[in-house]
Amino acid sequence: MKNAIGLVIVLALNLGCGAGPAQDSGVEVTQLTDRVYVLSTDQGEYTTNTIAFVGEDGILLVDTQAEDDAEALRLAVDAFGRGTPKYIINTHRHVEHVGGNAIFGEAPIVIAHALVPEKLKSGSYLFDEFPDATFPDMTFCDSLSLYFNGELVRIVAVPGSHDDNEIMVHFTESKVVHLSSLVNGFNFPSVDSDGDVLRFPELVARAIELLPEDVVIVSGHNDTGTWRDLHTYHDMLVQTTDIVRAGLAEGKDLATLQAENVLEAWKSYAGSYVSTDEWIEYLVGGLQPSDEPTKTVYEPLYYVWKDEGADAALARYLELRRDHPDEYKFDEFSLLVIGNKLLARDHVENAVKFLAASLEEYPDSPYSYYTAYKLGAAYKSLGDKEQARRYGERSLELNPEFAAARALLEELEEM
Numbered sequence: 001m002k003n004a005i006g007l008v009i010v011l012a013l014n015l016g017c018g019a020g021p022a023q024d025s026g027v028e029v030t031q032l033t034d035r036v037y038v039l040s041t042d043q044g045e046y047t048t049n050t051i052a053f054v055g056e057d058g059i060l061l062v063d064t065q066a067e068d069d070a071e072a073l074r075l076a077v078d079a080f081g082r083g084t085p086k087y088i089i090n091t092h093r094h095v096e097h098v099g100g101n102a103i104f105g106e107a108p109i110v111i112a113h114a115l116v117p118e119k120l121k122s123g124s125y126l127f128d129e130f131p132d133a134t135f136p137d138m139t140f141c142d143s144l145s146l147y148f149n150g151e152l153v154r155i156v157a158v159p160g161s162h163d164d165n166e167i168m169v170h171f172t173e174s175k176v177v178h179l180s181s182l183v184n185g186f187n188f189p190s191v192d193s194d195g196d197v198l199r200f201p202e203l204v205a206r207a208i209e210l211l212p213e214d215v216v217i218v219s220g221h222n223d224t225g226t227w228r229d230l231h232t233y234h235d236m237l238v239q240t241t242d243i244v245r246a247g248l249a250e251g252k253d254l255a256t257l258q259a260e261n262v263l264e265a266w267k268s269y270a271g272s273y274v275s276t277d278e279w280i281e282y283l284v285g286g287l288q289p290s291d292e293p294t295k296t297v298y299e300p301l302y303y304v305w306k307d308e309g310a311d312a313a314l315a316r317y318l319e320l321r322r323d324h325p326d327e328y329k330f331d332e333f334s335l336l337v338i339g340n341k342l343l344a345r346d347h348v349e350n351a352v353k354f355l356a357a358s359l360e361e362y363p364d365s366p367y368s369y370y371t372a373y374k375l376g377a378a379y380k381s382l383g384d385k386e387q388a389r390r391y392g393e394r395s396l397e398l399n400p401e402f403a404a405a406r407a408l409l410e411e412l413e414e415m
């Protein structure tokens with residue numbers, strides 16, 4: 001039901017696999033060494049992992065979770081009794097890694113890859129209108145050394161696989177590294193539009209070379225691992241790429257490779273939000289790049305929305321779709337993404353317009369159940385119980401397992 005291109009959107013929407021928004025806002029704290037802790041949130045099908053490095057100089061965080069989990073993260077950080085973090089390092093720009101930066105205010109020094117500031121002001125992120133405190137105070141391109149809590153923290157850019165602004169953060173004496181989405185919990189990784197599936201083996205090999213054999217590897221999502229695991233993971237990347245490449249050379253297409261289950265032997269890597277079929281799809285996409293347009297509609301729509309409002313922006317969308325189908329990428333989730341972001345920023349009436357347009361333009365989208373739910377939630381906050389119930393019911397019709405829609409209907413009963 002998800003396609004590879006949609007995966008990052010799924011993450012951004014906190015959708016999970018029919019599971020709905022974050023199920024548990026609690027943060028689980030695991031102590032790795034006397035100074036290093038992993039702070040995890042349960043997102044249904046995967047966890048998202050922050051590192052807290054705590055010592056005499058104070059607290060340094062690596063990644064800050066999604067905005068919805070920021071308050072829970074702040075409570076967990078407060079519990080160390082060391083005040084506001086001195087540093088926040090973001091492993092890359094995705095929303096579940098930077099979403100909690102702002103809850104700590106302007107005080108922490110935020111460090112990220114040099115591409116992050118412009119990324120946070122481009123594409124769909126325009127509609128997030130992140131506050132200043134989300135943005136980095138310091139950026140770098142290659143590497144950076146930081147001395148904190150009596151330890152050398154080595155920060156090295158490893159951009160180019162999951163996306164183009166990925167970094168690793170190595171606590172050299174504690175022997176812990178945050179490798180974020182380069183390893184993805186030692187599951188099949190995901191690839192954003194600014195990443196390159198074919199560069200995973202090379203960048204994982206670089207991490208193997210840079211890290212000591214006794215390092216503990218914390219991932220952006222899911223399980224921690226060892227240097228040995230990194231080797232096995234590297235072999236998986238090389239072997240699965242070779243198999244898909246060989247299949248394509250024999251003239252097989254994506255559907256055939258999936259139907260033949262050519263990566264059956266590696267199915268244990270499908271433990272997270274990337275299935276075996278989706279990993280095949282990423283590999284085929286990298287090995288046989290399509291000439292479909294990659295330019296998204298977010299930028300033109302954002303500026304029209306800012307200047308002239310939601311109706312004008314939606315009119316512009318239809319016009320672009322009619323007159324420039326070869327110039328922009330038109331997909332089934334752009335309008336949903338915008339509506340969702342506007343809802344999060346309390347532009348509720350505007351959100352209703354984008355969500356309704358999404359349902360109308362893409363009635364067969366696999367995300368329709370989620371769009372209908374968000375529309376119901378938006379109507380609820382506008383006090384329109386009747387419409388809220390209508391869309392809550394529609395959501396459940398489309399996906400009877402969707403707990404969030406059921407909860408919405410129950411809340412409406414009690415109103």
Ligand SMILES: [Zn+2]
Binds near residue numbers: 181
């Ligand atoms: Zn990411």
